Amino acid sequence: MKLPFGTFTITEKSKELIQKILESKYVTCGKYVKKFEDMFAEKHKVRNVVAVSSGTAADVLGLAALHSTGAKRGMEVIIPALTFIATANAVMHAGFKPVFVDIDPKTFNIDPKKIEEKITDKTLAIMPVHLMGKPCDMNSIMRIAKSHNLAVVEDAAEAHGAVYRGQPAGTIGDMGAFSLYVAHIITTAEGGIITTNNDHYDEILRSLRSHGRACKCKTCILNKGESYCKKRFSNSYGDSRFYFERIGYSCKMNELEAAIGIGAMQEYDEILKIRRRNLKYLMKAFREFPEIYTFEEENYETIGPHAFPFVVKSDKFTRDQLANHLEKNQIQTRTFFASIPTQYSAYSGYELGDFPHSENIGRNGLHIGVHQDLTLKHLDYMIQTTKEFLEKF
Secondary structure, eight states: OOBOSOOOOOOHHHHHHHHHHHHHTOOSSSHHHHHHHHHHHHHHTOSEEEEESOHHHHHHHHHHGGGGGTOOTTOEEEEESBSOTHHHHHHHHTTOEEEEEOBOTTTSSBOGGGTGGGOOTTEEEEOOBOGGGOOOOHHHHHHHHHHTTOEEEEEOTTOTTOEETTEETTSSSSEEEEEOBTTSSSOOBSOEEEEESOHHHHHHHHHHTBTTBOOOOHHHHHTTTOTTOOOBOSSTTOBGGGOBSSOOOBOBOOHHHHHHHHHHHHTHHHHHHHHHHHHHHHHHHHTTOTTEEOOOOOTTEEOOOSOEEEEEOOSSSOHHHHHHHHHHTTBOEEEOOOBHHHHOTTSOSOOTTSSHHHHHHHHHEEEEOOOTTOOHHHHHHHHHHHHHHHHTO
């Protein structure tokens, strides 16, 4: 029995659209990207959605859009120490400085009680990460942001289907950034999504994803920034497609990726249902293992079923020993992320021990898949294989 960490759903509808797009010979950002954006917006009950080339690009553009409201290079963005490194890298790529905060070990998310002590006169924004689909304490974060006049850009990369007090994760702050990478719940193979209820940010984001194009004519607005507009400026600059009013990026989603996403969105509810069942099943079973702990789902939230994370708390065996046992029995694992400022050489200026809860998970955290191709039989095998290992100790 071989159980991979993730899976990749390509529906028959997606295959039909891909063939149609290839025959049309128009594969860059166009009407199918817009259709995918509209489907994602409707499902997440958000006004505007901008599709880009990756979840990292979504993070970068969400932060870079703040330049339009007066942000200056070198300002600070508060992020959790424990997250995928793309969060910190995105802050740097947007021209800002990441300021790290340790996590709450019960949630694996940024600890709101430790945020205010990191706020300075240079602080621009907070970027909470809904890690492994577990919603952050957004009430506390939004209250802090409001009191200090800070923007909030949610990193919802892994939080498809996550809900916090009735609101979908990624729609609570000023903007939200989702990943559509192949291992995630809704995928376009590669890709990302930025959500916002702010029309000004929507306009800026569409400009930023296409080199900073300036055109705001009716055709471009109706088509959400597609690049085939033929309107010309009345001055010497000529074709509006080649007039730029800000420093932008090149990170549009293409039509082939959108076709995969459209098919996945049509299966969204069923995919989410199966993954939710699988996550809850493993959470319940692993509560019987005192050598391991994981997060819990509170009554005011729904965890987005990205994967099943757990942390080894026994001194009788290591995380790597458990992972090797699972891998030997064909259960693919992934180590948890680590403390970016103290456990990755990419970032320096910090000392081991500065972020103890993040570092503990970096040493002892693991996660396994809960994807839609896994049956209860597969899950029982995962549970039994883990139990057999633990019984040795």
